[in-house]
Amino acid sequence: MAADPSAPCADAPPHRLRPHTRRQPWILTYHSVTDVRDDPYGITVTPERLGEQLSWLRSRGLRGVGVSELMRAHAAGRRGLVGLTFDDGYADFLHQALPVLHVHGCTATVFVLPGRPGGVNEWDPLGPRKPLLTHEEIRRIAAEGMEVGSHGLLHQDLTTLTDEELRHETRHSREVIGELTGTVPEGFCYPYGALDRRVSAAVGSAGYGYGCALVPGPLLSRFALPRTHISQADRGVRLWAKDLRHGLRHGAVPGAGARTVTPVWAGGSR
Numbered sequence: 001m002a003a004d005p006s007a008p009c010a011d012a013p014p015h016r017l018r019p020h021t022r023r024q025p026w027i028l029t030y031h032s033v034t035d036v037r038d039d040p041y042g043i044t045v046t047p048e049r050l051g052e053q054l055s056w057l058r059s060r061g062l063r064g065v066g067v068s069e070l071m072r073a074h075a076a077g078r079r080g081l082v083g084l085t086f087d088d089g090y091a092d093f094l095h096q097a098l099p100v101l102h103v104h105g106c107t108a109t110v111f112v113l114p115g116r117p118g119g120v121n122e123w124d125p126l127g128p129r130k131p132l133l134t135h136e137e138i139r140r141i142a143a144e145g146m147e148v149g150s151h152g153l154l155h156q157d158l159t160t161l162t163d164e165e166l167r168h169e170t171r172h173s174r175e176v177i178g179e180l181t182g183t184v185p186e187g188f189c190y191p192y193g194a195l196d197r198r199v200s201a202a203v204g205s206a207g208y209g210y211g212c213a214l215v216p217g218p219l220l221s222r223f224a225l226p227r228t229h230i231s232q233a234d235r236g237v238r239l240w241a242k243d244l245r246h247g248l249r250h251g252a253v254p255g256a257g258a259r260t261v262t263p264v265w266a267g268g269s270r
């Protein structure tokens with residue numbers, strides 16, 4: 001039997017980290033892309049800063065794509081991609097973020113709220129009020145090659161809902177997005193990053209292929225993918241530090257040899 005070329009050398013360090021080759025893929029979290037002067041939650045970056053951040057990624061050999069594409073590439077052993085996600089479905093995605101993504105040859109996953117078409121972010125008590133994508137605008141971003149995922153219908157903490165309400169938020173938002181874009185969404189993103197086992201199980205049984213969390217802790221799985229929040233302050237050294245931290249948290253399994261970090265979406269437990 002031929003030697004397995006992927007087998008680790010006997011003397012290879014058991015858990016040497018090689019960024020972007022032996023760890024869970026890196027997924028970045030954005031929200032709004034516009035003027036940052038009134039931004040009490042730190043969820044906004046300017047289009048210029050987004051462009052700088054995408055350039056920094058390209059300089060490191062990374063191109064931003066939607067999470068579904070990232071998952072497929074990683075499962076096939078292809079590297080050099082990083083996931084870009086935009087939560088809440090702010091209307092500024094269309095006019096501010098999308099042109100920058102196009103310039104840098106990137107795509108992204110936009111997690112929208114189909115139950116608040118053309119509404120505003122009422123769930124943030126401090127404001128400022130920011131317009132959300134209309135159904136027509138959701139159609140347009142899908143037509144522009146972006147992945148559209150669900151953030152639920154109304155941006156609720158799903159852990160507080162009844163089973164029936166939880167089913168409605170997960171299943172009905174999926175149906176509406178599927179009708180709008182012609183593609184049933186594969187991805188779900190938990191509002192506030194709030195989830196528990198019941199919520200992640202509901203996302204799985206609603207038919208989604210993955211779920212994006214923020215810091216999933218022990219729930220880590222393809223229905224609770226970790227992501228890194230990106231802010232206006234993130235430039236070279238800070239981005240490098242966040243990349244390193246992700247690698248340390250979700251890197252190689254000690255003592256397990258090369259290529260043994262099983263992607264959580266490739267069959268990991270929920």
Ligand SMILES: [Zn+2]
Nearest residue numbers: 087088191192
């Ligand atoms: Zn949100």
